[in-house]
Amino acid sequence: VPTILLVEDNEMNRDMLTRRLERKGYQVIAAHDGGQGHELAHAQSPDLILMDISLPVMNGWELTRRLKSDEATKHIPIIALTAHALATDRARAFEIGCDEYDTKPVDFARLQGKIESLLAEKKTS
Amino acid sequence: MKLLRLVNLSIKRKLMLITMLTSIAALVLFSASFLLYDLISFRHSLSADLATQAEIIGYNSAAAMTFKDEAAATVTLTALKAKEDITAAALYGPDGKIFASYVRANNKSSLPSNPPPIDGIHFKKGYLEVFHAVSLDGEPVGTLFVQSDMSQWSSRAKRYATLLVIFMLISGLLALAIASKLQGLISRPILRLEDTMRMVSVKRNYEVRALKFYDDEIGKLIDGFNAMLAEIQQRDTALQSANVELRSRTQELESEISQRKQAQEELLNAKRIAEDASRAKSAFLANMSHELRTPLNAIIGYSEMIEEEIQDTGHFQNVQDVKKIQSAGRHLLALINDVLDLSKIEAGKMGLHLESFDLAQMIQELASAFQPTIAKNFNTLELDLSGDLGLMRADVTKVRQILFNLLSNACKFTNHGAISMRIARTEMNHRQWIEFGVRDTGIGISEEQQGKLFNEFAQADVSIARKYGGTGLGLAISHRFAKLMGGNISVDSDLGKGSVFTLLLPAEVNAEPSEPVKPTVHENVAVLESKPQADTILVIDDDPAVRDLMSRFLTKSGFHVVAAADGEQGLKLAKRLRPRVITLDVVMPGIDGWGVLRRLKADSELAGIPVIMVTIVDNAVAALNLGASSYLVKPVDRDVLTDLIQRHRGNHISANSQDVPVSVSVSSEEEPSCT
Numbered sequence: 001v002p003t004i005l006l007v008e009d010n011e012m013n014r015d016m017l018t019r020r021l022e023r024k025g026y027q028v029i030a031a032h033d034g035g036q037g038h039e040l041a042h043a044q045s046p047d048l049i050l051m052d053i054s055l056p057v058m059n060g061w062e063l064t065r066r067l068k069s070d071e072a073t074k075h076i077p078i079i080a081l082t083a084h085a086l087a088t089d090r091a092r093a094f095e096i097g098c099d100e101y102d103t104k105p106v107d108f109a110r111l112q113g114k115i116e117s118l119l120a121e122k123k124t125s
Numbered sequence: 126m127k128l129l130r131l132v133n134l135s136i137k138r139k140l141m142l143i144t145m146l147t148s149i150a151a152l153v154l155f156s157a158s159f160l161l162y163d164l165i166s167f168r169h170s171l172s173a174d175l176a177t178q179a180e181i182i183g184y185n186s187a188a189a190m191t192f193k194d195e196a197a198a199t200v201t202l203t204a205l206k207a208k209e210d211i212t213a214a215a216l217y218g219p220d221g222k223i224f225a226s227y228v229r230a231n232n233k234s235s236l237p238s239n240p241p242p243i244d245g246i247h248f249k250k251g252y253l254e255v256f257h258a259v260s261l262d263g264e265p266v267g268t269l270f271v272q273s274d275m276s277q278w279s280s281r282a283k284r285y286a287t288l289l290v291i292f293m294l295i296s297g298l299l300a301l302a303i304a305s306k307l308q309g310l311i312s313r314p315i316l317r318l319e320d321t322m323r324m325v326s327v328k329r330n331y332e333v334r335a336l337k338f339y340d341d342e343i344g345k346l347i348d349g350f351n352a353m354l355a356e357i358q359q360r361d362t363a364l365q366s367a368n369v370e371l372r373s374r375t376q377e378l379e380s381e382i383s384q385r386k387q388a389q390e391e392l393l394n395a396k397r398i399a400e401d402a403s404r405a406k407s408a409f410l411a412n413m414s415h416e417l418r419t420p421l422n423a424i425i426g427y428s429e430m431i432e433e434e435i436q437d438t439g440h441f442q443n444v445q446d447v448k449k450i451q452s453a454g455r456h457l458l459a460l461i462n463d464v465l466d467l468s469k470i471e472a473g474k475m476g477l478h479l480e481s482f483d484l485a486q487m488i489q490e491l492a493s494a495f496q497p498t499i500a501k502n503f504n505t506l507e508l509d510l511s512g513d514l515g516l517m518r519a520d521v522t523k524v525r526q527i528l529f530n531l532l533s534n535a536c537k538f539t540n541h542g543a544i545s546m547r548i549a550r551t552e553m554n555h556r557q558w559i560e561f562g563v564r565d566t567g568i569g570i571s572e573e574q575q576g577k578l579f580n581e582f583a584q585a586d587v588s589i590a591r592k593y594g595g596t597g598l599g600l601a602i603s604h605r606f607a608k609l610m611g612g613n614i615s616v617d618s619d620l621g622k623g624s625v626f627t628l629l630l631p632a633e634v635n636a637e638p639s640e641p642v643k644p645t646v647h648e649n650v651a652v653l654e655s656k657p658q659a660d661t662i663l664v665i666d667d668d669p670a671v672r673d674l675m676s677r678f679l680t681k682s683g684f685h686v687v688a689a690a691d692g693e694q695g696l697k698l699a700k701r702l703r704p705r706v707i708t709l710d711v712v713m714p715g716i717d718g719w720g721v722l723r724r725l726k727a728d729s730e731l732a733g734i735p736v737i738m739v740t741i742v743d744n745a746v747a748a749l750n751l752g753a754s755s756y757l758v759k760p761v762d763r764d765v766l767t768d769l770i771q772r773h774r775g776n777h778i779s780a781n782s783q784d785v786p787v788s789v790s791v792s793s794e795e796e797p798s799c800t
Contacts (some may be wrong), residue, residue, distance in 0.1 A: 010422075012420075012423035013422050013423050016422075016423055016426040016427050016430060017426065019430060020430050023430070023433065054415070094701065103418075104418045104419065105418055105421050105422035105424075105425045105426065105458060106426065108426070108429060125693075
């Protein structure tokens with residue numbers, strides 16, 4: 001069962017996404033800020049990370065940069081989830097090292113497609 | 126010099142001088158001739174006088190001579206004492222010897238010793254001398270000599286000269302008086318004319334006139350001068366009034382200029398303020414959209430989850446309510462997206478992602494997606510795709526969004542009606558255009574409402590928003606999207622009968638004129654959408670120098686270049702970026718170029734991207750067999766590569782089905798514009 005780390009500070013969104021992902025059969029671990037996200041990424045070594053961008057303690061850009069520059073975690077695919085739907089955010093997400101990008105509110109079917117393709121890509125390589 | 130000084134004398138003096146000189150010369154000439162004449166005639170009378178006297182003395186002394194009476198002769202001679210001018214007298218005997226003599230006391234001249242043989246009277250050394258033969262009864266007895274000095278004559282001459290000088294002085298003075306009196310006849314008008322002229326030239330007073338005295342030549346000169354002056358005065362007046370007008374016009378202009386400058390500054394200020402406000406608004410909207418999306422995320426997410434759970438547990442009666450929550454949430458999301466779109470357009474941040482696509486296919490897809498919406502209000506949809514529409518180059522998402530809006534409106538405002546969409550290719554102003562006409566038989570729009578139809582939040586009527594819903598932003602956004610692509614939307618409608626919306630777009634949309642392109646080379650990280658209007662070229666090469674070089678010249682040619690240092694990264698970037706063209710090195714560490722090419726062609730999504738192999742190994746046949754579009758041997762000719770990319774660029778869409786290799790030698794094909 002693939003493990004997904006969800007880093008999201010909004011309680012409702014965290015709860016809702018966790019439950020929906022679990023319904024689709026993923027194992028979900030959730031972090032409510034950047035610091036906890038960093039710890040869990042190292043401790044649990046998840047198969048994929050869903051990353052909110054505006055986070056307390058350490059924001060999503062910073063956390064992504066750290067994880068992608070760390071040998072232990074750089075292989076974990078990261079999907080940036082942001083409410084900033086501006087093209088510059090999209091560009092920035094890829095620039096910083098995210099593997100995918102999606103906007104909130106989440107189109108769940110689309111997000112699941114992206115998760116699946118990243119997990120499949122990871123398996124082949 | 127002296128003459129020059131005379132010439133330069135004032136006219137008054139000249140006139141006087143001329144008069145004086147003329148009269149003095151005449152006087153001198155006259156007096157001299159008169160004096161000469163008088164003195165000559167006086168001399169004649171003197172000598173006649175002396176001759177007569179000598180005859181008388183000779184007669185008186187003839188007897189004494191005859192009788193040799195010396196005393197008597199001397200007495201006779203001495204009687205001459207009474208005559209003041211007789212200076213000497215002598216009687217000579219026939220032998221020529223002096224018989225008797227008389228010499229005045231102060232006489233210094235001596236008596237002549239011998240009388241001349243003949244009589245005569247002559248002037249000698251300032252004296253008049255007479256020799257007279259004395260005879261008695263016809264018998265010569267001797268010769269008489271009488272000498273007279275010229276004292277009478279010279280005193281007369283002196284008197285005359287004095288008189289003449291006095292006369293000349295008097296007449297000279299008289300001439301001077303007359304001349305000085307009369308020269309004014311000529312000099313006064315001239316001097317007055319000169320005064321007037323000086324006044325005109327010094328004081329620039331053109332109102333004065335020279336006074337005319339007489340109707341002579343000077344009078345005519347003054348007349349001419351006055352006429353000239355009148356002309357000058359007239360022109361001066363005209364000139365001055367023109368000057369005054371010019372000055373006032375200049376002042377007007379200056380004040381106008383300063384007013385304009387001020388207005389310009391105010392405008393600039395206003396513009397700055399407006400721009401600041403616009404930026405603040407955009408930032409506010411971006412933030413708001415973030416704040417709104419987060420709770421919305423929860424609303425939609427939970428309702429979707431509840432719907433799934435309800436369906437799992439079989440409580441279908443609640444599904445409709447949950448669906449209402451979802452639809453309200455989606456509507457809210459659409460609103461937020463529209464507002465964000467609008468703010469992006471207004472902030473000038475809305476870029477175009479141009480690509481070529483099959484127009485007919487896009488329309489068919491759109492129509493089939495729309496079928497449920499059409500059916501909802503019991504409408505029918507008729508498609509009219511006239512002729513071969515072919516490829517269109519535009520931002521397909523935005524074209525789709527515009528048509529989506531137009532069709533949504535048509536469906537929303539039409540019940541039990543017919544909706545038709547007509548698409549045709551036309552030519553206008555030497556350009557190919559695509560015309561999309563969306564017609565409905567709905568409620569229609571009044572002329573007044575048509576005017577503000579494309580403004581934000583300007584639904585034709587407030588009540589309409591309540592009845593039909595909608596953000597009121599759809600048409601405004603569509604209109605701006607159309608403008609952004611160089612096209613337009615217009616409307617034609619009859620209230621109660623229906624509306625026709627016509628979207629006109631260039632068949633080949635040009636990207637907005639871009640700023641000068643800076644080379645952007647990224648070794649490990651790709652940048653997306655920083656230049657959405659440029660075509661992305663992916664350069665896969667392990668040599669940093671080659672990457673740098675290719676990036677530079679391709680950027681200069683107007684492409685957006687992303688570089689990858691190895692095959693793995695190249696594949697990843699290809700998947701994410703879907704570049705227009707890929708250039709691929711063969712010899713690389715890790716997966717080599719052949720491996721990358723094989724994997725690209727194996728991926729259905731990436732197989733359509735044209736790949737240009739760039740290598741030092743000449744193996745064109747293998748490359749083309751493996752699916753490469755072209756093959757170039759290093760060192761790469763910049764122009765050949767750019768040309769090749771230009772040509773492959775357009776094949777992207779159709780490349781999926783028919784990937785035609787293009788060889789380098791083909792060069793006469795028309796290139797699609799990339800500005």
